[in-house]
Amino acid sequence: MAENAEKRNYRGRLHDLQKDLMNDYFDQMTRSANGEGDPSVYLLISGNPVELLRAFDLLPIYPEINALQTAVKKKALPFIQKAEEIGYSTDNCAYVKADIGLYFSGNQAPMAKVPPPSLLLTNYVGCNVYLHWWEHLSELTGAPIFDIDIPFLRTPDGEPRPEDIQYVMRQLGDLIPILERISGKRYDPDRLREVVELSRETGEYWAQIKLLTQLRPSPFDAYFDAVTMMGPLYALRGTKEGRDYFRDAYLELQQKVAQHEGPLPEEKYRLVIEGPPPWPYLRTFREMFERWGAVFVASSYSTVGGLWEFGFRHDPANPLESVAMHMLKWNLTNRNFLQRYAQLKSYVDEWGADGLVIHSVKSCRLFSAGQGDMREYFARQLGVPTLLVESDLEDQRYFSPAQMRTRIDAFMESLEHHKLVSHG
Amino acid sequence: MAAIGLPQLEEAQDLTALVDDLRVLFEDPDFKLASEIKRTTGKPIVGNFPVYSPVELFHAAGAHPVGLVGAGNQIEIAHADSRFQSFVCSVIKSTLELGLTDRLRDFDGMVFHSICDPARNLASVFKRNFPDQWVEYIHFPQNLVSESSVDYLESEYRRILDRLSELTGKQVTNDDVNQSITLYNRARSLMRDLYAFRRDNPHVLTTKDLYTVVRAGHILTVEEHIRLLEHVQRLVQTKQGHERDHIRVILVGSFCEQPSLDLINAMEEAGLDILDDDFMLGRRWFTEDVRADGDGVRSLAEAYRDRSVISSVKHDSRRHKGEELVAQVRSAKADAVIVSVPKFCEPGLFDYAIYRRALLEANIPHLFVEYEEKMWLFDKVQTEVETFVESLLLD
Amino acid sequence: MLYRAGVDVGSTQTKAVIVDETGTMVAKVLVDTGSNVVKAAERAFVQAAEQAGLQREQVDYVVGTGYGRFNVTFGNDQITEISCHAKGIAHVNPNVRTVIDIGGQDAKAIKIDETGDVKDFVMNDKCAAGTGRFLGNSAEVLNLSLDEIGERSLQAKVPVRLSTVCTVFVETDILSHLALGRSVENILGGVHSAVAARVVALARRVGVEREVALTGGVSRNVGMVHALEKHLEVPIYVSPDAHFMGALGAALFANERAIAVAG
């Protein structure tokens, strides 16, 4: 029975190391804010081209990470409300509102002081809100914008067109002199190659890690533990520390595999999850599944930054091209909605899952608009047990624990029954 | 011969009566006029979702572009809300509902654009729900600073043109494209003239009437639309109007999902002289004529970058939306701004925050209203507008 | 003879059902939940035992369900109302394949097989349109009791069209219609039709298969049953004990589990 599942989730070295690394990163942020460190460039998570910044020793700042960290600490609401007071709607993405509210509160986030941008780099990889967000920040901070416009994957073969690739390459060509100016450093192709090589190695470890969850039991939770690793994947990719972190994490997880250990004492259900997590209620949400012995073996959210487990690697022989292809093709958000269905389906099939959970967040329409259709496809067309629940990734007002729990429990009850019947 | 579905223009000497006839054409959720055009001209119908669509290419390829802007308040949404959640704007759902209730059966294709995340996902949802339907998606460039964006858009247009040719079976020449550009230039220039006339004579040409005449162009052939616009241009010259005790406003935010005609009318009646607006922006996208004597596809791509209006779904880091709005108010000598945004329209709602900052700073009063196309009663909006008008008139 | 109970703690009402080993209902009790949820559960259970003429100890297994299921402190287990409604309805009518349940705060559609197993279910999203609350708010604006609105909606000649299904704005909407001189009956016709439309849309997500049953508190509202039948174009089965289906299902689960525990 559900209640017997012992409440003990996995916390290993990779969690502690992550904390240290991210704290260092936040310290760098604060130093930069105090005018001591490297100049900062704002960029976005989706298919992030962080290598370009690392090659110029520019500090990447992800307002999305700041927003989610603030939410995890349940400190986002006052920022959101501040933004709503000055004309932002309840229906606007709450990441943006938390960030705008932060700006109007002197940029003091709970974990760091956020430096003002030297450049607002819009890697427009899927999310339309990105374009708006940076437009607002530019107006407020006076910092220049550079839009890297990434054509969406829209043709039947699901591939970028040669013209799309050329377009992106030319924009990267336009960007380089700007990065030179901001950093005061000349573009050094060898340095970029080094950074890209580090990213390649990081990607290799990360891909291996993600494939481990195909095993039974899965050595970690591909949602709740994967998000822990996503911080370093974006903030530190292209650095030695970042690469070493993923090497260590891989070794640790391999050991768990050798000992047949998973994140829970017993893996009773294997689930796939779609959508970003409810950051302010991350713990609560996790427990709602843990008490049933359910582990997420794959998540679409963990591929927003890149689709390494499906074969992508940065290529030091063609560093700029591989950065371009990363944004164009090798991430979740620049792929169309039907490609996302296919990705989730392969998770269900190849990762051997019992069902799909769709966490539909109001803030992020990139993810959520149309998830009813996705539910229809999985539940009715494919016959995969599917649960759709709604809340938000940032705004705690949209999470009602009792409602959420009832839906999850009912879903797990039916899965439980299904298991009993199919196993005789 | 009488034009298809179009009232006998020679006899239509009363603009109000003409508008009532036209309204029926575009408020028809079964698109009977479009079907009729398809039957008589043999042209396939390609629907285009707002905001902007390169209709010249559709026309040049021998298709008839029909603007598909949801279903207003004409149908109930009974199926589409199982696909899109409650926090998604209505036009997404009503457009899908039209498909799910088989009202688009005479449409041969659908084109969506990169205006917002829901519209983009809608393109995929259309593909899944109607696997036999021809569905295309245009990614418009967002880095308009870069020279490469024109090359990119040109290639994107050529791709769409090829796809359209597959649909219609017609090989398209550069002359075809230029001829289409010429026609649409003519329609746009007539609309610009009517807009200018309305700005100076809002009591003669009301927004309700102007809107209807423009909106009819979403369903009529461009040739018919030009005839209609020319006729209306003649009618308004002699039309009498009564000066009203209204305030003069610019209306922004209604570029995609449309308020019902009755809501537009209600706002006007509540005391607004609307001098400029962004209703039905897609068919009025260019501020000047598009070149019609060069490489047509290239000209359209260039015009997108350099001669098009700014809107919440177009991003151009060379321009500032707040400043442009303030300049627009000043040049029209407007008293105030109405920001009317469809509920759940994220692009419009984001821009409101920008407008608000700019308007406060410039000391220009504004009213923010939210609407839904399916609204049926407008008391709340009407009261808001009335109160706003009173507060300004009493100043 | 051994007995088992199910206690369904809803936001407004709490129901308790006791069954014997064969699954026959021997008691059913309904009390107002009030502010003390734990006490309400206790009260309903004690009264049910009295009704059946049983000592408390004779009931050896209790399952709590409903939103307050974790407040059934004397319960052996908690099971969601979704599973329980399905179980209950299949017991009284094994032909049912689609269950529609409209509660005060939420609405759900459940697809079941002949044994009452849940094949799929959906619940309303964040928005409370299509729930009992919408009916409640409407009744309040019209100064009527919840019990009379269903009956009166049946007399609607030209049901009005509401411009919103939003629980918050329905009040203004109704007031506008009143101001336009529309009759209370026509307004109520519109209100019921709006809720039915939402609920039917919900049911379509799991696929509507006959027979269709309506459970939960709103099942006593004849106007709602009528409106649903009109929108679905199929007859709706309403058990005389429709609002006890959750508690009955819980009691039946208690039966199964007690037997499983006994081994």
Ligand code: SF4
């Ligand atoms: S809409 Fe989604 S992807 Fe875009 S900024 Fe918000 S949370 Fe991020």
Ligand code: SF4
């Ligand atoms: S109304 Fe706004 S949110 Fe809706 S489709 Fe249009 S642009 Fe997108």
